[in-house]
Structures are given as C-alpha cells and as structure tokens.
Amino acid sequence: MADTILYDYWRSSASYRLRIALNLAAIPYRAVPVDLVKGEHRAPEHLARNPQGLVPVLDIDGLQLTQSLAILDYLDQTRNLGLVPADPAERARVQALAQAIAIDIHPVCNLKVARHATELSGGAEGMPGDWMRHFIRPGLQAFEVMLGGFEQSPYCCGDTPGLADICLMPQIYNARRWEVDISDMPRLLSVETACNANPAFAAAHPDRHAPAG
Amino acid sequence: MADTILYDYWRSSASYRLRIALNLAAIPYRAVPVDLVKGEHRAPEHLARNPQGLVPVLDIDGLQLTQSLAILDYLDQTRNLGLVPADPAERARVQALAQAIAIDIHPVCNLKVARHATELSGGAEGMPGDWMRHFIRPGLQAFEVMLGGFEQSPYCCGDTPGLADICLMPQIYNARRWEVDISDMPRLLSVETACNANPAFAAAHPDRHAPAG
Known part of the structure; x- marks a missing residue:
C-alpha cells in the first residue's frame, strides 16, 4: 500500500523523530530496519542511500531524503x-x-561518538x-x-505538537536510558506527559519498534 | 549606526556563519566579542542572553536570537x-x-566536547x-x-552562495587548523576557491576578527 519507506533503527533518536512526524501526518509507511549494532549502515547498499551512512533515510514522493531535520521541514x-x-x-x-x-545534545551523544570517547x-x-x-543533563537544563x-x-510551544516536542521526546528517552536525573525539570516533564498521551508519539516509541526476541 | 549586535567569538564556526550571512545581506552590525577561552560565555551576563551559554547571539529587529541555523533561516x-x-x-x-x-561534524568538534574527550x-x-x-575527515568525505x-x-548548489557554502567554509577553516587532509576533495576545494573570491566570505574570515596582539 504505502510507497513511503523509512530506513530506521529502533533506538535512533533521529529515526524516532520521523516516526512521530509520519504518524502526525497520518502517512502510512513501511519500516526497513538498518541494524547499527550489526554495522548494516556501513554496507554499500545503505551508503548508496546515504553517503553519510546514517539513519534515517526516507523514501517518499519519489524522493530519497536524508537528515531528520531536513525531512521534518519537507513533511511540514x-x-x-x-x-x-x-x-x-x-x-x-x-x-x-x-x-x-x-544540534547541541544529540550529535554529541551519537553512539559512534560516545564509543570513540570510551575507547x-x-x-x-x-x-x-x-x-x-556529562552532555545530556546540562543540555536539558x-x-x-x-x-x-x-x-x-x-x-512545548502551544496547543499542537511541534518541532521542539519531536526533538524533545527522543532525547528524554535517551536521558532515561542513561539514567540522567531530570526530576528537577518541571516544564520538560509536563510536556512529556502531554506527548505520552498523544497516540502519534506513543506509537513511535522505540519499545514499539524493538526487534523481536 | 547599527542596532544589530553580534555576540561572537572569532574562531567559533557558528559565529563565522553569521558574519558571512550578515555580509551577504549587507546588514551593518557591531560585533561584541565573548571570549570562550576566558570563560566569558559562562558569565551571568551572557547566560541571560543565551541560557545555553553559546555564541553566537544576534540582536536584530528588536529580537535576541540564538542558534546559528535558526538565525540563518530568519535572515533568509x-x-x-x-x-x-x-x-x-x-x-x-x-x-x-x-x-x-x-549537525554531524561541527557539534562533535565543539571545543568543549573535544576538551572533555581529551580529559x-x-x-x-x-x-x-x-x-x-577522527570526525572531520570522514565527515567531509x-x-x-x-x-x-x-x-x-x-x-555548492548553484550560482549564488547558500546555506551549504555558509556551513562549509567555517568547517574548512577548522579542517586546515587541525591539519585534516582535504586535498582529495576536488568539489569541496572548487567551492572554497569560489567563496574565497566573494568579499562577503572573505570579510568574515576568523583572521580578520582575531583579537589584536
């Protein structure tokens, strides 16, 4: 049915953003997982889609688009x-x-960056x-x-979900994953509650897209 | 004369982007240096301008704007x-x-990030x-x-300077500063030559904005 294909990874924040936006736009899509842990993003097949070797890539309207913020702008x-x-x-x-x-939290906490720092x-x-x-807590503060x-x-900015909410929710997911204390951030927590109650956000959550097993 | 104030740092890539754009727009502005090496970005005075403690900040049209890409969009x-x-x-x-x-090169090579990795x-x-x-060369490739x-x-994308050129030139400056080999990137080098010949880019170069002495 859907000609729209999202090449994504369940835990990728940028993929999570696009799942939210596609849901908000009610665009049916087929998800094709690119397993970053198995290195599938470095395969020639994926590099042909995106020379940066990153997810997400979105096939839509006969186009093949990369970079989540550019794609969000296109959908908008x-x-x-x-x-x-x-x-x-x-x-x-x-x-x-x-x-x-x-720009200031997410790319710095990219898995590949954190791994290099660990090494x-x-x-x-x-x-x-x-x-x-070290980067998530001051960034969210x-x-x-x-x-x-x-x-x-x-x-975040009114009565409809927008760009800031779409960027915030995946970052909160990561904050919790890495046990960052955000309990002293009431505005952020109130937005989280609102987004969690929105089916477009809920259906995009990584837990709903984790590989079986 | 100018009501437009750019709070910047001569070596900051994001500040360099805005100097280029302000020059392209022929907007006169006053530059107020925020010395990152001296920690002036963490002073209450600057945090009041930008809670992120980053440069650039642009005062223009009665607004106080942060984030270089958002500001480029505003100027555009x-x-x-x-x-x-x-x-x-x-x-x-x-x-x-x-x-x-x-997004994928510049924030990861932010001085504060590189310093933490060094530590x-x-x-x-x-x-x-x-x-x-480690990050600049594959990113530019x-x-x-x-x-x-x-x-x-x-x-980069035609006969007038655009967003990609404005992001590229500061990154090339950093590549040269850190002795990244870019000699095998002919497209990038041809764009560099074109930008260097454009007075809006030339006048924005960090060497023209370095503190005296």
Missing part, C-alpha cells in the same frame, strides 16, 4: 503540519529551542554512560530554561 | 537571501547537505587534534560525495 511544508510558526521571529525562537537538543578513555568504568550524562519563554499548553 | 526569510531553494524537495536536499556539516584520554598525545581529525548530487557553478 508538503503536509502542512504546523511544526513551526509562520512568523519569522517566532519561527526562529522555536527552531532555536529544538536545535538546542538536535580513548581506555574503556573507563562508567563509560559510555558518563559521556552521555538549558532547554528547561529556554522553555520558560514559551507557554506549555500543553506542548 | 526576512532579507530574501535565497539561501535555500523554494521548492520543498530541493530545499530538503540542500538542507541535508548543510546539516551533514552543521578522559588522560591528556593523550595528539589530543585534541586526533579527536578533530561524505559531504564531498553528497556534493556530487549538485552542480558547483561555482558554489
């Missing part, structure tokens, strides 16, 4: 999802909020978790302060 | 710079190209340069392959 433009405000000033503020996670540390005890915690500039009613 | 929208194509599919491809640098390595010889080289999908005539 072609499916009118309202992920960012139309007014340029508001739009810049919302994008900055989302980018505080998507350099001589496989120190507590790694790679210590690496994750700054995000919590930035959220203060918006009204959570109940999503 | 309000000053019609044509930094990305209007067609959603082309726009997604160009954004993905720029993000291959702005974890016990101050290993060759650090932080080895960290930089993927970018070189991706550039193959566009015509460099003479800029």
